[in-house]
Amino acid sequence: MLDLFDRRPIFLKSPKNRWRTGPLPPCKLVLPFIHPAMITFCNPHHALHQGQFEMFRGALVPCHEVPARADQVLAELQRRRLGEVRHPQPFAAAALESIHSPRYLRFLETAWSQWVAIDPANAAHDALPSVWPTRGFRADVEPDNFAARMGLYSFDAGSPLTSGTWVAARAGAECALSAAEQVAQGARAAFALTRPPGHHAGADFFGGYCFLNNAAFAAQHLRNSGRERVAILDVDYHHGNGTQAIFYDRPDVFFASLHGDPRTEYPFFLGHADETGHGAGQGTNLNLPMPRGTVYADWSGALDVALAAIRRFGAQALVVSLGVDTFVGDPISGFALRSDDYLRMGERLEAVGLPTVLVFEGGYAVDAVGVNAVNVLQAFA
Ligand code: 6XA
Ligand code: ZN
Numbered sequence: 113m114l115d116l117f118d119r120r121p122i123f124l125k126s127p128k129n130r131w132r133t134g135p136l137p138p139c140k141l142v143l144p145f146i147h148p149a150m151i152t153f154c155n156p157h158h159a160l161h162q163g164q165f166e167m168f169r170g171a172l173v174p175c176h177e178v179p180a181r182a183d184q185v186l187a188e189l190q191r192r193r194l195g196e197v198r199h200p201q202p203f204a205a206a207a208l209e210s211i212h213s214p215r216y217l218r219f220l221e222t223a224w225s226q227w228v229a230i231d232p233a234n235a236a237h238d239a240l241p242s243v244w245p246t247r248g249f250r251a252d253v254e255p256d257n258f259a260a261r262m263g264l265y266s267f268d269a270g271s272p273l274t275s276g277t278w279v280a281a282r283a284g285a286e287c288a289l290s291a292a293e294q295v296a297q298g299a300r301a302a303f304a305l306t307r308p309p310g311h312h313a314g315a316d317f318f319g320g321y322c323f324l325n326n327a328a329f330a331a332q333h334l335r336n337s338g339r340e341r342v343a344i345l346d347v348d349y350h351h352g353n354g355t356q357a358i359f360y361d362r363p364d365v366f367f368a369s370l371h372g373d374p375r376t377e378y379p380f381f382l383g384h385a386d387e388t389g390h391g392a393g394q395g396t397n398l399n400l401p402m403p404r405g406t407v408y409a410d411w412s413g414a415l416d417v418a419l420a421a422i423r424r425f426g427a428q429a430l431v432v433s434l435g436v437d438t439f440v441g442d443p444i445s446g447f448a449l450r451s452d453d454y455l456r457m458g459e460r461l462e463a464v465g466l467p468t469v470l471v472f473e474g475g476y477a478v479d480a481v482g483v484n485a486v487n488v489l490q491a492f493a
Contacts (some may be wrong), residue, residue: 150195150493151294153287155306158182160276164238166321167269175272176444176476177321182307185472188482189305194490197305200286207289208282210336211328211358215254216316219265220323221278226258238272267312267319267379281308281323288326289333291469295429296337301468303434303489304330309473311352311433312379320350320379321474327433328358330469331365334429340364343427343466345418346371347457348435348473349445351383351399355433361393366425368418369433370411372446373401396425404446408453411438412460419464430466435473436484442477454484458491468492 159179165172189197208217227239241262245251255261262273284306291302304326311327312320331342344359346352346369359365374383389397398421400414422430436454438447449457461468470489475481 149300150303150489151291151299151301152186152189152195152197152303152305152489153200153290153294154186154197155182155280155283155287155304156199157276157280157283158307159280161274161280161308162276163272163274165240166272167240175321177308177474178478179307180478181475181481182305182472184478184482185305185485186482188486189489192486192490194486194493198290200283200290201293203286203289207329207333208285208324210332211315211325212313213316216265219261220273220281220318223258223262223273224275224278226261227273230258235275238274240269240272241266242269265317267317271308271319271321271323273318273323277308277323284308284310284326285324285329288330288469288471291471292330292333292337292431295467295469296334296339299467301462301470301492304469304471306472309348309435310354310471311346311348311435311473312350312354314354314357317354320353322354325354325358327352327355327431327471327473330431330471331359334431334469335364339428339467341366341425341427342429342431343368343422343425344431344433345369345422345461346433346435346473347415347438348433349437349442349447350378350435350474351401352433352473353379353382356382356387356397356399359393360387360389360397361391363392363396366396366398366422366427368398368400368421370400370402370414370418373403375401376404377446402447405448406446407448408450408456411447411449411453412456415457415460419460422464427466430461430464430468432461432468432470433473434470434485434488436475436481436488437473437477439475439477439480439484441480442475444476445474449484451480451483451487454487455491458488461488462492
């Protein structure tokens with residue numbers, strides 16, 4: 113039996129040391145005020161985005177990015193009674209347009225109805241792109257053909273667009289914005305618990321399971337709320353190519369990322385150490401790629417480097433892209449962090465001393481994702 117008042121952190125010794133809970137309703141439970149330091153904004157619509165298959169090595173395989181991921185994090189938050197869980201507040205479309213192009217947003221919002229309008233039978237399966245405008249093609253002309261538009265606005269075939277993608281992604285953006293608003297109002301920290309994740313999504317493209325860039329919304333909202341210099345620290349296993357691209361020429365938003373070396377790891381085509389920013393943003397981008405098999409002792413050395421750079425930048429607020437697919441048991445990633453390492457990580461993030469928005473990203477070892485993510489939050493809180 114679970115002790116609801118037990119707030120001790122959990123240590124999973126190995127991915128085989130499993131625990132399970134039953135199926136959970138989406139964000140139904142709003143706990144009474146328990147912990148002043150961490151408020152969670154949970155996406156009530158995340159489960160509407162439920163892809164069936166993603167393309168992997170020439171075959172359609174079941175999606176790794178599943179609703180149970182967020183359910184497990186919520187269950188663990190509630191089990192440890194780690195602060196209040198709220199639904200997000202609504203935001204105007206302008207907040208979305210501060211990060212994404214109107215053309216892309218219009219496409220995402222209407223894509224499912226266009227897909228089904230081609231053939232009503234399409235309603236039974238998700239839409240995946242299969243053709244892309246690579247070097248030498250034009251991206252300025254939006255094709256009439258739906259498949260061509262899917263390719264124009266994406267960079268992989270691993271991110272199925274479903275009937276509920278827009279509603280889920282939009283509510284996720286509102287979670288990130290609500291968490292940022294909470295911090296802008298003076299909270300020490302807030303957590304956006306949402307999926308689909310966001311850090312691969314660029315101003316006008318989706319990919320890597322991401323459609324709207326939640327961390328970017330949070331950073332921009334903090335800027336709009338008067339924080340003049342904002343840092344984004346991306347600790348997900350995969351490089352946050354979308355976030356980097358969005359802020360690459362901005363002097364006011366620093367982006368630092370710790371990730372698997374793109375020479376061997378997804379997203380492959382961005383995330384190298386020599387990408388340091390452009391134009392007015394020169395010097396505001398820091399990539400720290402690491403080899404497969406990296407353990408916490410080495411990973412935390414890179415964290416030191418990133419945090420020192422964030423301090424030097426003079427950030428007044430911090431956004432953390434909190435992916436926990438750095439876990440040793442993650443099925444699609446290659447680092448070797450253990451569950452108790454996430455406690456150390458949370459302590460280190462807290463010690464930066466900045467108002468902080470944490471945004472949930474990757475993490476696919478479903479049985480451990482709640483423990484790992486909440487270990488960061490608990491140590492932070
Ligand atoms: C390729 C792998 C997608 C990685 C998604 C992720 N299908 N990004 O976790 O952080
Ligand atoms: Zn990831």
